[in-house]
Amino acid sequence: xxxxxxxxxxxxxxxxxxxxxxxxxxxxxxxxxxxxxxxxxxxxxxxxxxxxxxxxxxxxxxxxxxxxxxxxxxxxxxxxxxxxxxxxxxxxxxxxxxxxxxxxxxxxxxxxxxxxxxxxxxxxxxxxxxxxxxxxxxxxxxxxxxxx
Numbered sequence: 001x002x003x004x005x006x007x008x009x010x011x012x013x014x015x016x017x018x019x020x021x022x023x024x025x026x027x028x029x030x031x032x033x034x035x036x037x038x039x040x041x042x043x044x045x046x047x048x049x050x051x052x053x054x055x056x057x058x059x060x061x062x063x064x065x066x067x068x069x070x071x072x073x074x075x076x077x078x079x080x081x082x083x084x085x086x087x088x089x090x091x092x093x094x095x096x097x098x099x100x101x102x103x104x105x106x107x108x109x110x111x112x113x114x115x116x117x118x119x120x121x122x123x124x125x126x127x128x129x130x131x132x133x134x135x136x137x138x139x140x141x142x143x144x145x146x147x148x
Contacts (some may be wrong), residue, residue, distance in 0.1 A: 002054075006116055009018070025105070027133035036109075054144040060102075066112075066113035066114060066134070067113075067133070067134070067142075067144060069113050070112045070113055070114075070131040070133070070144045071144050073112070073118070074106060074118065074129040074130060074131060074144055074145065077098065077101055077105075077118070077120070077127070078126065078128065078129050078145065078146035078147075079130040079146070080105065081102070081105045082095075082101060082104075082105040082126065082127040084104035085100060085101050085103075085104050088104075093122050093123070093124065094120075094121075094127070095122075095123030098110055098117075098118060098120060098129075099102055103130050112131040112132070112144075114131075114132070114133070114134060114136065116132050116136055118130065118132070119132070119138060128145065128146055128147055129145075129146045130143055130144060130145040130146065131143065131144040
């Protein structure tokens, strides 16, 4: 009987040891999962944080030159904004400034891509808008005009 008790004690000790080993394995797997999750979160933070902190710039004119943008703008003023403004002000032939025409456009374009103001003139025939171009001087070869 003593042997039986000892064998039962021995099997009980083995069962307890096995259970401890099983729980240790579960804890180690859980710790691996936690470590994996922590590393995943750290990596995603390193990837996502610069995107959130420094979002990509909105590039509306990524393949257009400054001259192409200025050409499009003087045409918008002459053929879109001026007729809309003229319908609202039939008693006037010329706006006091291009700011008045900006109300008829979706965006403000008071300065060209070189940072200079657009030049405009009005007559009974319509409106002429121009940019001094790259050199910044009026009446040179690189001027951009709405009638060209």
